[in-house]
Amino acid sequence: xxxxxxxxxxxxxxxxxxxxxxxxxxxxxxxxxxxxxxxxxxxxxxxxxxxxxxxxxxxxxxxxxxxxxxxxxxxxxxxxxxxxxxxxxxxxxxxxxxxxxxxxxxxxxxxxxxxxxxxxxxxxxxxxxxxxxxxxxxxxxxxxxxxxxxxxxxxxxxxxxxxxxxxxxxxxxxxxxxxxxxxxxxxxxxxxxxxxxxxxxxxxxxxxxxxxxxxxxxxxxxxxxxxxxxxxxxxxxxxxxxxxxxxxxxxxxxxxxxxxxxxxxxxxxxxxxxxxxxxxxxxxxxxxxxxxxxxxxxxxxxxxxxxxxxxxxxxxxxxxxxxxxxxxxxxxxxxxxxxxxxxxxxxxxxxxxxxxxxxxxxxxxxxxxxxxxxxxxxxxxxxxxxxxxxxxxxxxxxxxxxxxxxxxxxxxxxxxxxxxxxxxxxxxxxxxxxxxxxxxxxxxxxxxxxxxxxxxxxxxxxxxxxxxxxxxxxxxxxxxxxxxxxxxxxxxxxxxxxxxxxxxxxxxxxxxxxxxxxxxxxxxxxxxxxxxxxxxxxxxxxxxxxxxxxxxxxxxxxxxxxxxxxxxxxxxxxxxxxxxxxxxxxxxxxxxxxxxxxxxxxxxxxxxxxxxxxxxxxxxxxxxxxxxxxxxxxxxxxxxxxxxxxxxxxxxxxxxxxxxxxxxxxxxxxxxxxxxxxxxxxxxxxxxxxxxxxxxxxxxxxxxxxxxxxxxxxxxxxxxxxxxxxxxxxxxxxxxxxxxx
Ligand code: MN
Numbered sequence: 145x146x147x148x149x150x151x152x153x154x155x156x157x158x159x160x161x162x163x164x165x166x167x168x169x170x171x172x173x174x175x176x177x178x179x180x181x182x183x184x185x186x187x188x189x190x191x192x193x194x195x196x197x198x199x200x201x202x203x204x205x206x207x208x209x210x211x212x213x214x215x216x217x218x219x220x221x222x223x224x225x226x227x228x229x230x231x232x233x234x235x236x237x238x239x240x241x242x243x244x245x246x247x248x249x250x251x252x253x254x255x256x257x258x259x260x261x262x263x264x265x266x267x268x269x270x271x272x273x274x275x276x277x278x279x280x281x282x283x284x285x286x287x288x289x290x291x292x293x294x295x296x297x298x299x300x301x302x303x304x305x306x307x308x309x310x311x312x313x314x315x316x317x318x319x320x321x322x323x324x325x326x327x328x329x330x331x332x333x334x335x336x337x338x339x340x341x342x343x344x345x346x347x348x349x350x351x352x353x354x355x356x357x358x359x360x361x362x363x364x365x366x367x368x369x370x371x372x373x374x375x376x377x378x379x380x381x382x383x384x385x386x387x388x389x390x391x392x393x394x395x396x397x398x399x400x401x402x403x404x405x406x407x408x409x410x411x412x413x414x415x416x417x418x419x420x421x422x423x424x425x426x427x428x429x430x431x432x433x434x435x436x437x438x439x440x441x442x443x444x445x446x447x448x449x450x451x452x453x454x455x456x457x458x459x460x461x462x463x464x465x466x467x468x469x470x471x472x473x474x475x476x477x478x479x480x481x482x483x484x485x486x487x488x489x490x491x492x493x494x495x496x497x498x499x500x501x502x503x504x505x506x507x508x509x510x511x512x513x514x515x516x517x518x519x520x521x522x523x524x525x526x527x528x529x530x531x532x533x534x535x536x537x538x539x540x541x542x543x544x545x546x547x548x549x550x551x552x553x554x555x556x557x558x559x560x561x562x563x564x565x566x567x568x569x570x571x572x573x574x575x576x577x578x579x580x581x582x583x584x585x586x587x588x589x590x591x592x593x594x595x596x597x598x599x600x601x602x603x604x605x606x607x608x609x610x611x612x613x614x615x616x617x618x619x620x621x622x623x624x625x626x627x628x629x630x631x632x633x634x635x636x637x638x639x640x641x642x643x644x645x646x647x648x649x650x651x652x653x654x655x656x657x658x659x660x661x662x663x664x665x666x667x668x669x670x671x672x673x674x675x676x677x678x679x680x681x682x683x684x685x686x687x688x689x690x691x692x693x694x695x696x697x698x699x700x701x702x703x704x705x706x707x708x709x710x711x712x713x714x715x716x717x718x719x720x721x722x723x724x725x726x727x728x729x730x731x732x733x734x735x736x737x738x739x740x741x742x743x744x745x746x747x748x749x750x751x752x753x754x755x756x757x758x759x760x761x762x763x764x765x766x767x768x769x770x771x772x773x774x775x776x777x778x779x780x781x782x783x784x785x786x787x788x789x790x791x792x793x794x795x796x797x798x799x800x801x802x803x804x805x806x807x808x809x810x811x812x813x814x815x816x817x818x819x820x821x822x823x824x825x826x827x828x829x830x831x832x833x834x835x836x837x838x839x840x841x842x843x844x845x846x847x848x849x850x851x852x853x854x855x856x857x858x859x860x861x862x863x864x865x866x867x868x869x870x871x872x873x874x875x876x877x878x879x880x881x882x883x884x885x
Contacts, residue, residue: 156204162213185229234263297333301346326349340497348404348405376480430487448476451475454472455471568583577631581632583615597611624644672715673722683700684697716823721839758779758885763861780884785884804859817843836854836855839852
């Protein structure tokens with residue numbers, strides 16, 4: 145008994161045998177033969193040793209022991225050279241002298257990327273450690289970080305395993321905190337990846353620190369049982385061996401004791417008594433082929449009485465983490481109960497090291513991260529859930545997701561069949577809707593019901609193992625709604641439904657905008673006496689789309705809703721404005737006191753008309769022209785049409801005080817072509833109170849100049865000068881003239 149725990153000597157490496165670099169080398173030399181790879185691993189070791197040379201672990205041993213043991217665990221899993229090197233280097237970037245760039249330069253991008261991910265995960269944990277709110281998000285970020293590359297997960301698990309093995313050096317508080325985190329975060333990952341050896345050791349170590357009494361109690365019970373059963377077990381194994389030899393079936397046999405943590409779970413979380421646990425001791429028979437497995441099963445069942453309901457065929461139906469084996473429970477000749485596990489060598493390898501076995505290093509095969517990711521996704525469909533949730537950042541969302549994800553991880557054990565016999569695995573409690581989304585997102589989005597075992601059922605029906613399920617879809621289905629979020633149980637289905645609802649909402653918003661834009665266009669065009677059909681025809685033209693940078697009529701309406709362009713601008717562009725200014729002119733004229741703005745010297749108020757060719761206005765120098773039978777037309781003196789008229793010309797003058805009348809003037813504007821030019825010209829004129837009519841615009845292709853002809857209404861030549869000055873201030877306009885026709 146140790147009565148002074150404060151002074152207890154810490155055990156280096158937690159009492160586990162300490163490995164040297166030579167041990168590691170011996171191990172990886174057995175399967176890594178490329179001299180370059182070997183050199184790289186050795187260089188990584190020397191680099192790490194140098195970076196950690198002044199550091200000690202809490203237990204007092206040189207720091208390098210930790211990365212060395214991590215690398216050793218990785219080599220036991222037969223990891224590749226980059227993974228082992230990353231294991232050796234994983235803590236070096238904590239040192240300010242070592243950078244990722246440095247590691248990249250020395251050991252290549254592949255190693256650097258793994259070390260970089262590991263360092264990021266490490267820092268993230270440290271910065272958030274005290275805030276429980278961050279926990280779920282943390283976890284997810286770890287997952288995401290890890291999901292980039294399965295090798296990051298494997299190094300992280302090895303790192304955690306060695307830390308857990310050497311936990312004695314820490315304070316009891318830290319021991320408990322790390323053990324809890326290990327159970328919350330790392331063992332579920334190890335389980336999901338099927339790395340059983342690491343999973344069970346992590347679980348047992350965590351339990352030892354979290355529940356020391358219970359751990360010890362179970363350990364004692366197991367030891368007692370093993371001792372007690374030794375003879376019985378030996379007899380069982382001998383008899384089975386005899387029969388298999390006789391039948392000439394290749395095999396090797398071992399016995400295994402259930403892990404402390406799994407017994408703990410059965411006793412304390414599921415309420416079984418120790419004696420009710422049948423598989424505390426199991427006999428494992430490893431053979432050559434799948435066929436052999438079933439043959440051996442037949443022999444065992446013929447020799448011993450199997451316990452009903454205990455047979456499980458994980459060969460035909462592998463667990464989601466790829467585990468395959470036959471399990472049966474039998475009563476031996478002496479009345480003891482044993483579990484028998486039957487599997488091939490390959491299955492055994494996968495049962496122990498899971499993903500690590502699947503991606504075990506093979507000489508000469510180049511690592512390809514993309515290919516690996518595809519492999520992982522195909523083999524472990526749940527990986528997609530991690531990756532597809534890469535969007536950020538809401539804590540709430542992270543928590544929801546974490547909750548949904550743990551559900552997926554811990555309870556993935558309902559197997560449902562498609563009508564064609566494909567097995568779809570789902571978490572317990574999953575519904576036909578989850579099934580639909582597992583088949584395909586589109587099937588989920590258009591699902592209306594399901595046929596389960598021949599009966600039509602709604603989408604919230606919970607599925608059981610063995611159900612045959614077919615999804616009913618409809619093209620006119622209203623699709624995902626908020627209620628579906630309650631029906632769906634899997635994280636992936638929930639994520640898809642949320643996405644679909646968001647999209648639907650934004651579609652509705654878009655439809656709204658199109659409708660409003662169209663209404664506003666209809667109103668403006670109606671004011672120009674243009675009806676719906678005519679308007680659609682006018683707007684649905686490529687030149688209109690080009691002008692306003694849209695691709696479709698709908699987009700144009702949506703743009704109109706944003707007032708960019710305003711409907712009037714389009715009306716001007718199309719040059720379809722109603723000639724209502726003429727009405728205005730009539731009104732003005734009728735308001736005249738004197739319909740005759742000009743008088744003829746010596747002739748008084750003869751009937752006169754202002755010429756249309758040169759559109760004279762008050763202030764212009766004018767001359768009268770006598771037309772037989774029509775009276776007198778007033779021209780500007782420089783109008784070419786009257787230059788040589790000689791004796792038919794009369795001297796005329798503008799009257800004074802002409803009141804509010806305005807007079808038409810034809811003008812011509814030259815400008816450099818640009819979008820919005822017409823709109824600017826028109827808005828300048830309207831801001832000066834100038835009425836416009838008869839707008840004609842054309843582009844001179846050779847020079848890309850615009851020529852705009854307008855009829856405007858002004859009161860006199862002085863006002864016209866102002867208007868000209870104003871127009872010349874419009875960007876792009878370089879010349880404004882009056883026209884003589
Ligand atoms: Mn470490």
